Amino acid sequence: MSINYPTGSRRVSHVENTMRTGKTTKKALMFGKRGMGLEEEINLANDYYLVNHLAVIHKKPTPVTIVKVDYPARSAAKITEAYFKQASTTDYNGVYQGRYIDFDAKETKNKTSFPLKNLHAHQIVHLANILAQGGIGFVIIKFTSLNETYVYPAKELIAQWQKLNGKQSISYDEIVGRGYSVPESLSPSLDYLKAVDQYFEHLN
Amino acid sequence: MSINYPTGSRRVSHVENTMRTGKTTKKALMFGKRGMGLEEEINLANDYYLVNHLAVIHKKPTPVTIVKVDYPARSAAKITEAYFKQASTTDYNGVYQGRYIDFDAKETKNKTSFPLKNLHAHQIVHLANILAQGGIGFVIIKFTSLNETYVYPAKELIAQWQKLNGKQSISYDEIVGRGYSVPESLSPSLDYLKAVDQYFEHLN
Incomplete structure (x- = not known):
C-alpha cells in the first residue's frame, strides 16, 4: 500500500488505548511491566500487530450513556454527566489473515x-x-496466579455455559485441554495471535 | 445454534444504539422516519440484520476521554468530566457471510x-x-438532497484521496460509477447489505 502513514500514528494509538483503560494504566505505571493488566498487554500486542501489518484489532471504546454536555464558548464540548453502560458485545474485534476475529479478555x-x-x-x-x-x-x-494465558474457543465456552447454565466455573483442566496456550514472548509480551494460529491450524 | 436468547435482547440492542446517538434520536422522534439521520437508519438496519441472523454489525461506542468520576455511596458511578475524542477507526464493523466488514457513514x-x-x-x-x-x-x-445512498469501496476512496491529496471533493459521477446504489426498501429502510451483495459479486 503506497498510502502515506501520518508520523506518530503509533504513539497516538497507544495513548488512546491507555486513556481508555484508566485503571489498568495506573497499575502499569505503578508496578511496571510485571504488574501490567491483561487488557493493557492486549492493547500493546494490538499496537504491535498494527504497526507490523500483522492484524488490525482494536479495543472498542468504553460505552457510556451521555446525559449532559456543556458547550463553553471557544472551548471543547465538556460532558458533565454520564454513566458507564454494560457493553452489549465483546471488547475486542478486528481482522486477521482475512478472518473476522472477536473476543473478550478476562x-x-x-x-x-x-x-x-x-x-x-x-x-x-x-x-x-x-x-x-x-x-x-x-x-x-489469564490465570494470574499461575501466569498462564489461554485462547479458549467460543464454541467450547458456549457448550460449557449451556452445560453449567451460566453458573459455577469452567475447570482449569478443561481450558488447558481445549484451549490454546499463549507462549511466553518479549515483544509483544502477550503474543496471543501465536495461540490463534494454532487454533486456525486445528480448524483447517 | 441451540443457545437460549434472552427475551427482549432486540429491544436492549435498539435502546443502546439510540442512546449512543443522542442527536440523531431526538431528530428521529421530532420528524419521524422521513427526518431520520443516516446513522439512525444504519443502526436500525443493523438491528434488523442481527435479529434475522443475516449479519452481526455494530456501531462502536462514541470514544470519550474520562477525566473525573464520582462514586456516590449506594449509587452508580457518575462521570462528571469527560471530553469527546476523535475516533481512530471507522464507526462500524462486524461480520457478514464470513467476511470482515468495516465502514463509516457520511x-x-x-x-x-x-x-x-x-x-x-x-x-x-x-x-x-x-x-x-x-x-x-x-x-x-448519502446525498440527502437527492435521497440517494451509495456503498463506495475503500479501494476507490483511497485512490481518490491520494489523487486529491485529501482535499477537495469526489464527484457524484465517480461515486455513482464505481459505487453500489442502496435500493429503496421498507424494512429496513436502508437495506445497505443489498448494495454490499452487489459489491461482493463484483469481487468474485
Whole structure:
C-alpha cells in the first residue's frame, strides 16, 4: 500500500488505548511491566500487530450513556454527566489473515477454575451470533496466579455455559485441554495471535 | 445454534444504539422516519440484520476521554468530566457471510460531489490497513438532497484521496460509477447489505 502513514500514528494509538483503560494504566505505571493488566498487554500486542501489518484489532471504546454536555464558548464540548453502560458485545474485534476475529479478555486469580460470573449472557449470545456468521470467536483467559494465558474457543465456552447454565466455573483442566496456550514472548509480551494460529491450524 | 436468547435482547440492542446517538434520536422522534439521520437508519438496519441472523454489525461506542468520576455511596458511578475524542477507526464493523466488514457513514447536502473534509486521514489509513488484511472496507455516502445512498469501496476512496491529496471533493459521477446504489426498501429502510451483495459479486 503506497498510502502515506501520518508520523506518530503509533504513539497516538497507544495513548488512546491507555486513556481508555484508566485503571489498568495506573497499575502499569505503578508496578511496571510485571504488574501490567491483561487488557493493557492486549492493547500493546494490538499496537504491535498494527504497526507490523500483522492484524488490525482494536479495543472498542468504553460505552457510556451521555446525559449532559456543556458547550463553553471557544472551548471543547465538556460532558458533565454520564454513566458507564454494560457493553452489549465483546471488547475486542478486528481482522486477521482475512478472518473476522472477536473476543473478550478476562483474568482470574483462581488456580483451578474460571468462574463464569466473569461473563454476561449477552456476551455469550454475541459470540454465538459471530460463529453463526462464520467469524472466529474466543475468550482470552489469564490465570494470574499461575501466569498462564489461554485462547479458549467460543464454541467450547458456549457448550460449557449451556452445560453449567451460566453458573459455577469452567475447570482449569478443561481450558488447558481445549484451549490454546499463549507462549511466553518479549515483544509483544502477550503474543496471543501465536495461540490463534494454532487454533486456525486445528480448524483447517 | 441451540443457545437460549434472552427475551427482549432486540429491544436492549435498539435502546443502546439510540442512546449512543443522542442527536440523531431526538431528530428521529421530532420528524419521524422521513427526518431520520443516516446513522439512525444504519443502526436500525443493523438491528434488523442481527435479529434475522443475516449479519452481526455494530456501531462502536462514541470514544470519550474520562477525566473525573464520582462514586456516590449506594449509587452508580457518575462521570462528571469527560471530553469527546476523535475516533481512530471507522464507526462500524462486524461480520457478514464470513467476511470482515468495516465502514463509516457520511451524509452530504451537496448534489454534485462528496467533500473529502467529511473524512480524516487516519480513517483512510485504517481502511487501507483493513484491505491489506483481506477485510472489506467501504464508506456509505448519502446525498440527502437527492435521497440517494451509495456503498463506495475503500479501494476507490483511497485512490481518490491520494489523487486529491485529501482535499477537495469526489464527484457524484465517480461515486455513482464505481459505487453500489442502496435500493429503496421498507424494512429496513436502508437495506445497505443489498448494495454490499452487489459489491461482493463484483469481487468474485
